[in-house]
Amino acid sequence: MQSDSLATLANKRILLGMTGGIAAYKCAELTRLLSKAGADVRVVMTRAATEFITPLTMQALSGHRVHLDLLDVDAEAGMGHIELARWPDLILVAPASADFLARMVTGHADDLLTTLLLASKAPVALAPAMNQGMWLNRATQDNLATLVSRGAHVFGPAAGSQACGDVGPGRMLEPAELARLCADLYQPGLLNGLHITLTAGPTREAIDPVRFISNHSSGKMAYALATEAVQAGARVTLISGPVNLPAPDRVELVKVTTAQEMLDASLTAVADTDVFIGVAAVADYRVSESSDHKIKKTAETLQLTLVRNPDIIGTVAALPERPFVVGFAAETRDVVEYGRDKLKRKGLDLLFANDATATFNSDSIAATAIWPAGSSEDHQELGPANKHLVARQMLMLIRQRLDANKPETAQ
Incomplete structure (x- = not known):
C-alpha cells in the first residue's frame, strides 16, 4: 500500500x-x-x-x-x-x-x-x-x-x-x-492504495499441438472487475487465460495458457497483493501426457488419461501470509449450496456464486455473494445487471468485508 x-x-x-x-x-x-x-x-x-x-x-x-x-x-x-x-x-x-x-x-x-x-x-x-x-x-x-x-x-x-x-x-x-x-486534486477512491490481483478467462490444457481441453469462459466478468477496480483507485494485476478481449487500460496484464502457468503467475503476484480474486474458470483436469505430434484419427475410439490440475485459489488461500481471498463458483444447479460448500472447503473470505449457463459469453450476470457465517447476514443477491454494474457492487462488498475483517484497535 x-x-x-x-x-x-x-x-x-x-x-x-x-x-x-x-x-x-x-x-x-x-x-x-x-x-x-x-x-x-x-x-x-x-x-x-x-x-x-x-x-x-x-x-x-x-x-x-x-x-x-x-x-x-x-x-x-x-x-x-x-x-x-x-x-x-x-x-x-x-x-x-x-x-x-x-x-x-x-x-x-x-x-x-x-x-x-x-x-x-x-x-x-x-x-x-x-x-x-x-x-x-x-x-x-x-x-x-x-x-x-x-x-x-x-x-x-x-x-x-x-x-x-x-x-x-x-x-x-x-x-x-x-x-x-x-x-x-483528486477525490479518494473506494480502493485507493490496494493492490488487487485477478485471474480471468479459461485455461487451455494441450492434448496435442492442435487440440486442447478448455471451457466457454469469455473472461468478461474478470475484465469488468479489473476495469472497475482501476477506476476505484486500485493497482490491478490481471492474470488472463486465452480470451478475445482488449487489455483493460492501466492494468498490468499477465497472459497465461495453462492452469500451472496461472498458478505460477498468481504466486508471484500475491507477494504484495491485498486482495486476490479468482474469477478464472480453470480446467479441473489436464491430459497426463500430451502428444508432441498431432494424434491421427486411426481408431473408432480414443482414450485419454486425465489428472487433476492444481487448485489455484485453494493454494493462495492456504498461504501463511495470504491476502483477502475472493472466489467464484459457476454452477449449473444448486448454485448457492455448492457456493457455500466451496467457501468453507477452500477457506475463502468471500465468494460469488452464479449460474454458469446464464453467464458464459453474456454481458450480464446475477450472483449471490456469500461470506463466512457469524453475523445475522452472510449473503447478498447482486444483479441481474450488466457485468460492469455488478462488478462495482462486488467491489463495494469486498471493501465492506475488508473493513469488517480488520482487527479492532485496542482502546
Whole structure:
C-alpha cells in the first residue's frame, strides 16, 4: 500500500514538464515520489531544463523515454505530440520559470511543452521557481493571475534563501509538498492504495499441438472487475487465460495458457497483493501426457488419461501470509449450496456464486455473494445487471468485508 496522503495518485497519468531553473534538480525526487504513489509519470523537458539535470536521470526515474523535441521524426510518424497531449490526467510544470509563464499567457507553441499545453484538455498545475525580484515583478503577477483565470492551479512558491543569494519568495516547493498537492486534486477512491490481483478467462490444457481441453469462459466478468477496480483507485494485476478481449487500460496484464502457468503467475503476484480474486474458470483436469505430434484419427475410439490440475485459489488461500481471498463458483444447479460448500472447503473470505449457463459469453450476470457465517447476514443477491454494474457492487462488498475483517484497535 502507498501512503494514505498520496493514495489518490494511484493509476493517474502525470506529465511532468520541466523548464530551465536550478530547482530542476528537485524533479528527480518528485518523479520518484509520484511513481512510488502509483502514478505513471512521463517527462517533457525544455532545452534549458537539460542544462540543469540530464534527460537520462529523468528517464531512469520515470521508466519512460524523456520527450525533448517538438519535431521528433520517430514520434511524429504517428502524430506523437498530439497523442502525448491526450495522454495525461494532469500536466505539472515544475519548475515553471518566469519566462515560461509569460510564454504560456501569450499562447506560444514553439517547443514541445508549450505545444502540449495548447493541445491538451488535461488540468494544469504550475510550480513557479525564480528569483524573488522576478516573482514580485508586476508582469509575473499579472501573468499568474491570467493563468489562474484560465483554470491553472498554482503550487507555491515558498520563501527563503535562493541560489542567487537573495532571500524572499520564489523557491519551488519541496517534492513531497508538490506530490501532496497533486494528490489533493483528486477525490479518494473506494480502493485507493490496494493492490488487487485477478485471474480471468479459461485455461487451455494441450492434448496435442492442435487440440486442447478448455471451457466457454469469455473472461468478461474478470475484465469488468479489473476495469472497475482501476477506476476505484486500485493497482490491478490481471492474470488472463486465452480470451478475445482488449487489455483493460492501466492494468498490468499477465497472459497465461495453462492452469500451472496461472498458478505460477498468481504466486508471484500475491507477494504484495491485498486482495486476490479468482474469477478464472480453470480446467479441473489436464491430459497426463500430451502428444508432441498431432494424434491421427486411426481408431473408432480414443482414450485419454486425465489428472487433476492444481487448485489455484485453494493454494493462495492456504498461504501463511495470504491476502483477502475472493472466489467464484459457476454452477449449473444448486448454485448457492455448492457456493457455500466451496467457501468453507477452500477457506475463502468471500465468494460469488452464479449460474454458469446464464453467464458464459453474456454481458450480464446475477450472483449471490456469500461470506463466512457469524453475523445475522452472510449473503447478498447482486444483479441481474450488466457485468460492469455488478462488478462495482462486488467491489463495494469486498471493501465492506475488508473493513469488517480488520482487527479492532485496542482502546
